[in-house]
Amino acid sequence: MTTPGISRPHCDHTAAWALLVAHYEREGRAFDARDALAADPGRVDVFSQQAPHVFADFSKGLIDEHARSLLLELARECMLEKHRDAMFAGEAINVTEQRAVKHWLLRSPKGASSDPDAALVHETLDAMLDYAERVRADVAITDVVNIGIGGSDLGPQMAVTALGDDAIEGKRFHFVSNVDGHELAAVLRQVKPQSTLFLVASKTFTTIETMTNALSAKAWFESNGGTDIARHFAALTTNVAAAKAFGITTTFGFWDWVGGRYSVWSAIGLPIAIAIGAAGFREMLAGAHAMDRHFATEPLHANLPVRLGLLDVWYRNFHGFASRSIAPYHGALRRLPAYMQQLEMESNGKRVDAKGRALSIATSPVLWGEPGTNGQHAYFQMLHQGTDVVPVEFIAVKQARHELPGHHEQLLANAIAQAQALMQGKRDAGGHRDFTGNRPSTFFILERLDAASLGALIALHEHRVFVSGSIWGINSFDQWGVELGKVLAKDIAPRLASGDVAGLDASTAGLLRRLSPAG
Numbered sequence: 001m002t003t004p005g006i007s008r009p010h011c012d013h014t015a016a017w018a019l020l021v022a023h024y025e026r027e028g029r030a031f032d033a034r035d036a037l038a039a040d041p042g043r044v045d046v047f048s049q050q051a052p053h054v055f056a057d058f059s060k061g062l063i064d065e066h067a068r069s070l071l072l073e074l075a076r077e078c079m080l081e082k083h084r085d086a087m088f089a090g091e092a093i094n095v096t097e098q099r100a101v102k103h104w105l106l107r108s109p110k111g112a113s114s115d116p117d118a119a120l121v122h123e124t125l126d127a128m129l130d131y132a133e134r135v136r137a138d139v140a141i142t143d144v145v146n147i148g149i150g151g152s153d154l155g156p157q158m159a160v161t162a163l164g165d166d167a168i169e170g171k172r173f174h175f176v177s178n179v180d181g182h183e184l185a186a187v188l189r190q191v192k193p194q195s196t197l198f199l200v201a202s203k204t205f206t207t208i209e210t211m212t213n214a215l216s217a218k219a220w221f222e223s224n225g226g227t228d229i230a231r232h233f234a235a236l237t238t239n240v241a242a243a244k245a246f247g248i249t250t251t252f253g254f255w256d257w258v259g260g261r262y263s264v265w266s267a268i269g270l271p272i273a274i275a276i277g278a279a280g281f282r283e284m285l286a287g288a289h290a291m292d293r294h295f296a297t298e299p300l301h302a303n304l305p306v307r308l309g310l311l312d313v314w315y316r317n318f319h320g321f322a323s324r325s326i327a328p329y330h331g332a333l334r335r336l337p338a339y340m341q342q343l344e345m346e347s348n349g350k351r352v353d354a355k356g357r358a359l360s361i362a363t364s365p366v367l368w369g370e371p372g373t374n375g376q377h378a379y380f381q382m383l384h385q386g387t388d389v390v391p392v393e394f395i396a397v398k399q400a401r402h403e404l405p406g407h408h409e410q411l412l413a414n415a416i417a418q419a420q421a422l423m424q425g426k427r428d429a430g431g432h433r434d435f436t437g438n439r440p441s442t443f444f445i446l447e448r449l450d451a452a453s454l455g456a457l458i459a460l461h462e463h464r465v466f467v468s469g470s471i472w473g474i475n476s477f478d479q480w481g482v483e484l485g486k487v488l489a490k491d492i493a494p495r496l497a498s499g500d501v502a503g504l505d506a507s508t509a510g511l512l513r514r515l516s517p518a519g
């Protein structure tokens with residue numbers, strides 16, 4: 001195994017980067033998308049891209065053709081394609097953990113990949129989908145409770161929410177992630193041991209929140225007359241031994257080369273498979289695979305993840321935009337912003353390069369958002385008239401899944417109008433009613449929200465995050481930043497009970513005294 005991270009240049013030391021700096025100063029800063037569109041309506045075709053299942057229009061973005069070609073040059077100088085190909089070749093590009101990055105293999109069709117793990121992937125997938133179909137057919141099971149957090153929660157929860165209209169009748173889905181006992185207690189009040197299936201989802205099977213919730217669920221199950229753990233608990237994990245030690249015999253595994261935030265395609269996706277069926281789950285994989293092929297084979301200038309990732313770099317490092325708002329105009333995509341937060345901020349929220357050297361350029365922006373039109377009535381004020389420019393990403397779905405007249409037209413009209421308003425602005429000498437306009441947005445369109453298009457949309461974002469992370473020179477596949485707090489919580493927990501503040505700083509000691517029952 002080679003470590004391609006080592007040979008990649010510092011992208012901010014390349015000739016293309018210097019040219020981008022100069023271009024930004026000369027023209028980029030003052031660029032006005034309104035003028036550009038008025039001067040050249042053909043801009044819409046240049047700054048849009050159809051990819052499998054997803055169309056994206058960034059013609060309202062603050063980018064011109066020169067910046068676009070310099071960014072492509074930057075990608076070439078930074079050996080983006082080589083890095084991408086190394087991922088698809090199964091090289092250990094997660095250099096800090098010496099692991100391959102192969103979530104794409106989970107959606108590669110049978111026989112399509114020569115990767116040594118391909119056969120095992122399909123064996124596991126077949127077994128998991130078989131099990132999902134058995135659960136679907138089992139009318140005695142009315143409630144499925146997924147216990148997991150982070151990547152073991154956000155993906156399945158987001159996808160079940162997005163596609164749940166197709167869920168079989170008679171089954172409810174619950175997602176318990178927080179160690180806050182209010183969450184599990186609220187679910188346990190609604191379910192019965194004999195009709196509930198608990199899925200304990202944890203890549204490591206050591207995460208304290210998940211273990212605490214799983215132990216409490218098991219204790220509740222046993223003390224409420226539940227007997228058959230094998231039937232009512234299943235584990236989704238890479239740590240089969242730990243699941244067994246916990247007392248769970250039904251286990252669906254995955255591998256260390258699947259990062260938690262990239263694991264929705266693995267056994268972690270079991271709740272989705274139970275909700276939409278084996279065929280639906282395979283469609284989701286197929287949609288993602290189509291996007292993998294697009295990313296792996298399309299030339300850079302026509303490659304949607306590449307174009308989006310480069311636009312992210314342009315916005316973050318040249319325009320200096322520090323956040324991005326995600327506005328899905330579809331209520332069923334309401335968990336998508338949270339999912340994207342983990343995907344991008346945990347992947348690219350790094351301040352050192354892949355070799356551990358401090359970076360002198362900015363990395364991940366802050367991602368946030370709520371579904372439209374709700375967000376319009378809450379924070380769009382700031383997007384239209386605030387002092388910061390925040391690029392907005394609209395996601396619209398052409399076909400509705402309901403029959404109520406009028407609603408969908410209004411929903412789509414609002415999405416289009418908000419993007420238009422952000423760009424157009426409105427001159428008013430009065431000040432308060434003045435909209436400066438020229439606020440950038442990207443507009444995504446899905447024909448319909450189904451398993452295939454959702455799969456493609458998620459894979460698109462995985463690859464987009466790869467692209468910006470690659471240009472920034474970071475390892476997008478580790479997450480050391482979450483460790484310190486976990487370690488300190490282990491020290492604090494017994495102190496809370498005892499009230500022992502010895503050795504703590506004065507501020508932390510003060511909080512502990514206030515919150516400790518012993519205090």
Ligand SMILES: O=P(O)(O)OC[C@H]1O[C@H](O)[C@H](O)[C@@H](O)[C@@H]1O
Binds near residue numbers: 205207210261
């Ligand atoms: O699936 P698990 O091993 O329980 O991990 C759950 C989550 O917790 C960790 O702290 C990581 O930050 C996440 O990337 C991960 O998805």
